[in-house]
Amino acid sequence: MAVFTPVTDAQLTSWLQHYSLGQVLSLRGITAGIENSNFFLTTSRGSYVLTIFEKLAASELPFYLNLMQHLAMHQVPVPDPVMRNDGTLFGELCGKPATIVTKLKGVAQLTPGAQHCAQVGQMLAQMHLAGRTFSLAQPNLRGLNWQQQAASAVDPFLTTPQRELLHSELAFQHTLQKSPDYLALPEGPCHCDLFRDNVLFAPANTTHQAECLSGFFDFYFAGVDKWLFDVAVCVNDWCINSPSGELDPVRVQAFLRSYQTVRPFTTGETFCWRAMLRASALRFWLSRLYDVYLPRQAQMLEPHDPAHFEKILRTHIMGTAL
Template sequence: MAVFTVVNETDLAQWMRHYDLGEVVDFRGISSGIENSNYFLTTTRGAFVLTIFEKLTAEQLPFYLDLMRHLASHSVPVPDPVPRDDGALFGILHGKPATIVTKLDGKAELAPGPEHCGEVGQMLARLHLAGRDFKSHQPNLRSLAWWKETVPRIVPFVDGAQRELIVGELAHQEAFFESADYAALPGGPCHCDLFRDNVLFAPAAPGTNHQVRLGGFFDFYFAGCDKWLFDVAVTANDWCVDLATGRFDGARLTALLRAYQTVRPFTPEENRHWRDMLRAGAYRFWVSRLYDYYLPRAAAMLQPHDPTHFERILRERVMHADASPLCN
């Protein structure tokens, strides 16, 4: 969500002619993130987000936008793409595909407690089940094939211990992905990037027993069809860890997993390979952060993430069996 492509007032006025969204009240860039150019857009009709896609092509984009529309229609709180005057969900701005989506209520919770994690776990399971009848298919583009392509480009930049870990874990994951148990894992459309800053919480409604209310999930532009357990592992590796050590907080992890299973219980194969998938989730983000750190792109507001965070998490998952396994 960094600003790679700058949009001025003239650009915006021309772009808004294709939408029935009223007059522009406010327009400003969003600095967090590293993939797309994003702007908050407020009009007399409401609050929206304008996204310009820096890597995704016009051929790839319909999967993401159609998935968001599908989930929104199944009562999963996600940004809903706004159709243009010709019915299309995106157009071309500065030679790149771009879209406007509805803005969710709430703000990110960067220091979550068990109740936040429970809300996330339950909604993630609802998202997985809602995607079962989604007709389009696109694989997770940051999975094994991308790791195999990207790791050789990173290896020259890392030291001996890091090189041993990154190459050794790739071999472990290749073997896991080729196993019969992996093939048996259930899957479908996944968010694949459900970090704390991609979820919003709003104040709980008066008179309820809840202290928090989930406002919604956003930033679906790493979504893809994958194993549901991978999505849970990615989420747990962010929401349920101590950021300084990468170790799990037992109360938060238990809350997330139990809430998820109130909607969709885990299979025996998922229980057996929880640790393998936690390693896969950590590996995916260590590799991508190393790539962004050593091979960055220019951006007006780029803030690359620290790759050592997910190196710590991966080493923790490799060295220690999970002390709070999936709940039955």
């Protein structure tokens, strides 16, 4: 999240006439993230998040917003899109598509322990199963096709070792995704970006009580993909030791065991696990390279260091995945 498109008081007041949210009390830009313009919106009727979509077209939004609505209806704690007076879930603000969703309580846990990983693993499995009855379909837009295009764009900026790593891993993933083992993996709607800053935990009520997961958010990279990829995305962020880039066995086991109490892995998923960790690391290494070397202008922008996922990818290639 970031602020690429500022919103004036007059623009906000005019746009909110399409909602029944009461009087505006405050609007504050959110600095984290790098894709959309996001604001905390407080009105006399509650707290919300306003998002202006900088890249996504209006035609792409029904998948994301209806998925969030579907998950909320199935008791998965996610932001619920607020319906406009005409029954739609988004409109146009400052010449771009925009929406309002409910604001979850809690704070992100950026230094998670095993107990946090276990809660996220269990909720991710519940989310995957709830998504089986979702009727809309859209592929992961940051899948292999996008990765090949991004690789061509960043290629001139890379060192020779980086270039060799990038193209050899793309070739490996291309071969993998044509294999019968990969094609047979179970799939469905996936978050595809469930990093630590996209999950909130409510504070513990007592000193002897663990923080309680209060919800997942930022579904605007979601798409239909292999469920195992979604798990790998999480493990590569929630269970990595920095700065080594190696997996923490305690957190990995807590995450995977908790996930599989809800949805056990298939034999094929176990076989493809290490390759999927590599696929996840490649996807985020590439997107961070793209954001660093081909940046967009924004009022508040904090690009992430691509070296982090380069290290994780190299570690997965050379090491043994749990």
